[in-house]
Amino acid sequence: MVTASVASATSAGGLAGASVQVRAVSHAFGDAGQALPVLDDVTFDVPAGETVALLGPSGCGKSTLLRLIAGLSVPQAGRIGVDLVRVVGPDPSRLLVFQDPLLLPWRTVEANVAYGLEARKIGDGQERVRQALRMVGLAAFAAAYPHELSGGMAQRAAFARVLVNHPRVLLLDEPFGKLDSLTRMTMQEELLALARRHAFTTILVTHDVEEALLLATRVLVFSPRPARIILDVDNGLPFPRLRDDPAFIARRREILIALGHGEEFAR
Amino acid sequence: MSDVAGSAVGAVAPVAVHSVFRPWWPGVASTAAWAVAAAVTGLLPDHVRAPAGRPLVEYEVVIAILSALSVLIGQAGWFAPLAYHGRRIAVLGGAVAVWEIVTAKTGWLPLPFFPSPQAVLDVYRVDSGRLAQSVFSSLLILVPGFLLGAVTGFLAGLAMGWSPEARYWGHPVIRLLGPLPAIAWLPIALFVFPTISTASIFLIALATAFPVAVLTASGVTLVDSRLYDVGRTLGASEGFLIRTIVIPATLPHVFVGLFMGLGASFIVLIVAEMLGAKAGLGWYLQWAQGWAAYANLYAALAVMSVLFSGVTMALFAVRRRALRWNRETVEW
Numbered sequence: 001m002v003t004a005s006v007a008s009a010t011s012a013g014g015l016a017g018a019s020v021q022v023r024a025v026s027h028a029f030g031d032a033g034q035a036l037p038v039l040d041d042v043t044f045d046v047p048a049g050e051t052v053a054l055l056g057p058s059g060c061g062k063s064t065l066l067r068l069i070a071g072l073s074v075p076q077a078g079r080i081g082v083d084l085v086r087v088v089g090p091d092p093s094r095l096l097v098f099q100d101p102l103l104l105p106w107r108t109v110e111a112n113v114a115y116g117l118e119a120r121k122i123g124d125g126q127e128r129v130r131q132a133l134r135m136v137g138l139a140a141f142a143a144a145y146p147h148e149l150s151g152g153m154a155q156r157a158a159f160a161r162v163l164v165n166h167p168r169v170l171l172l173d174e175p176f177g178k179l180d181s182l183t184r185m186t187m188q189e190e191l192l193a194l195a196r197r198h199a200f201t202t203i204l205v206t207h208d209v210e211e212a213l214l215l216a217t218r219v220l221v222f223s224p225r226p227a228r229i230i231l232d233v234d235n236g237l238p239f240p241r242l243r244d245d246p247a248f249i250a251r252r253r254e255i256l257i258a259l260g261h262g263e264e265f266a267r
Numbered sequence: 268m269s270d271v272a273g274s275a276v277g278a279v280a281p282v283a284v285h286s287v288f289r290p291w292w293p294g295v296a297s298t299a300a301w302a303v304a305a306a307v308t309g310l311l312p313d314h315v316r317a318p319a320g321r322p323l324v325e326y327e328v329v330i331a332i333l334s335a336l337s338v339l340i341g342q343a344g345w346f347a348p349l350a351y352h353g354r355r356i357a358v359l360g361g362a363v364a365v366w367e368i369v370t371a372k373t374g375w376l377p378l379p380f381f382p383s384p385q386a387v388l389d390v391y392r393v394d395s396g397r398l399a400q401s402v403f404s405s406l407l408i409l410v411p412g413f414l415l416g417a418v419t420g421f422l423a424g425l426a427m428g429w430s431p432e433a434r435y436w437g438h439p440v441i442r443l444l445g446p447l448p449a450i451a452w453l454p455i456a457l458f459v460f461p462t463i464s465t466a467s468i469f470l471i472a473l474a475t476a477f478p479v480a481v482l483t484a485s486g487v488t489l490v491d492s493r494l495y496d497v498g499r500t501l502g503a504s505e506g507f508l509i510r511t512i513v514i515p516a517t518l519p520h521v522f523v524g525l526f527m528g529l530g531a532s533f534i535v536l537i538v539a540e541m542l543g544a545k546a547g548l549g550w551y552l553q554w555a556q557g558w559a560a561y562a563n564l565y566a567a568l569a570v571m572s573v574l575f576s577g578v579t580m581a582l583f584a585v586r587r588r589a590l591r592w593n594r595e596t597v598e599w
């Protein structure tokens with residue numbers, strides 16, 4: 001509860017990101033007899049304001065890890081902290097953009113974006129909502145219902161719904177996976193600019209190696225389930241990052257080999 | 268671009284209509300059918316003495332003339348909604364003509380069970396006061412009973428869907444008492460409640476509450492749990508989750524329950540009024556049968572069908588408003 005009040009006090013002022021600690025986290029689904037281990041002794045730290053990308057094969061446990069950091073469930077072993085305070089539940093200072101948009105179908109786009117502000121009874125939200133909608137290019141669709149949006153537009157609305165709350169830690173679960181490549185590029189640039197402006201901490205799950213290298217200061221590669229960290233790439237390339245930079249290519253190759261695609265695509 | 272194309276087509280169409288006159292065939296059929304009905308009614312000798320009052324033939328002639336006009340108007344803008352029913356109106360005219368022949372003109376169908384169309388129509392002139400009183404009296408039981416049942420059923424279903432404890436206690440009640448037709452409680456309700464009206468209101472509430480509770484409870488359990496994750500991370504309290512996620516997500520199911528409950532309510536209303544009341548449409552049916560006044564009985568059935576259909580349409584109008592966001596809205 002201490003975490004909650006401190007965090008929302010700071011995020012209301014739009015203050016900087018928080019550091020994230022993931023220490024020896026293991027997690028399994030199912031009961032004791034038929035346990036399905038998903039995370040195996042995962043440890044990493046994210047300094048405040050940095051962006052870490054998580055890469056790994058499908059079904060390895062990336063979404064599960066994000067849910068744990070979001071506080072939606074409690075890890076069976078190990079601990080998760082934000083600014084060295086243990087995470088005990090969800091909090092609007094730590095927000096998750098889910099793999100699916102999960103908009104509320106009975107609310108207009110605008111009302112979906114306003115949801116968090118409304119839930120926390122933050123009064124003067126209208127301008128913030130408009131601004132968030134402009135940022136994701138949905139200003140003209142404020143009054144539309146989710147079933148009137150394309151898949152990519154819905155995902156952008158979900159993004160706005162999170163950003164409007166000025167989170168200190170942004171958890172992104174393949175947020176750009178459903179976007180066309182041009183929109184994706186725009187959104188990636190937007191995200192970089194936002195992260196720099198608000199200095200929030202970002203943990204980005206993606207299946208796109210280039211996206212990870214373009215956006216993150218560090219890339220963690222996971223093994224197939226149960227997920228362990230098998231590669232930890234420090235990605236301190238200067239911005240703007242170029243896809244044909246030799247250092248970029250070398251890192252991409254290193255990661256693809258770790259993911260088991262050494263032969264065909266790593267060249 | 269598309270606007271220009273649209274107006275171009277709009278500009279061309281009237282020209283085409285003016286150059287080649289194409290009669291509107293449902294209008295032609297309707298004119299013929301109602302003219303035949305009017306001829307049968309007005310020209311053939313009566314086998315059964317016609318009631319006093321405005322003769323049926325006048326109505327038939329008016330409809331035939333309006334149909335004839337519609338042949339010229341066709342499906343013009345303001346007329347279009349009515350034009351949709353054109354073929355139905357035509358068939359209705361034929362049916363009235365046949366009905367007229369087999370009753371008033373030949374007496375093939377035996378009296379008093381099969382009155383003529385003019386006899387049924389005349390009930391609305393002679394007995395409209397008593398019919399209106401019956402409608403009013405029925406609504407005075409139906410509306411409060413249905414609303415009471417809807418609210419209790421919704422709240423009970425919400426509690427059962429949300430709280431395991433409420434589900435534990437509610438489930439056996441629903442299981443065991445739900446299948447009992449509400450009207451089966453009538454003998455008990457009659458001595459528990461001071462008047463037949465309050466007893467009927469209670470039974471209608473019961474008939475509505477069960478389906479609404481069942482559908483609401485199952486609707487709550489069907490909500491995508493990931494939406495709760497979204498709400499909880501965004502800072503929603505439990506009350507806010509219920510208000511902004513559980514209830515709207517459940518509403519489509521609630522309306523199915525309300526629809527079922529309304530159907531059950533009609534049955535309870537009519538049976539309860541037939542068995543004990545001194546007023547209402549059910550009582551009117553019973554009273555008309557007692558006097559072998561079958562024309563009154565058919566007239567009351569027609570009123571009942573219009574009334575119940577109207578109430579059901581009102582429910583669907585509310586539903587359409589409440590579920591604007593829903594892509595697939597089933598029409599009734």
Ligand SMILES: Nc1ncnc2c1ncn2[C@@H]1O[C@H](COP(=O)(O)OP(=O)(O)OP(=O)(O)O)[C@@H](O)[C@H]1O
Nearest residue numbers: 029030038057058059060061062063064065099225
């Ligand atoms: N609530 C749950 N109950 C049981 N098993 C689950 C649950 N959630 C996830 N799992 C299992 O845990 C494993 C990891 O799931 P997770 O969603 O974390 O994978 P992922 O790495 O995000 O995959 P993808 O890249 O395809 O999204 C999967 O095998 C999945 O079946």
Ligand SMILES: [Mg+2]
Nearest residue numbers: 062063099173
């Ligand atoms: Mg996932």
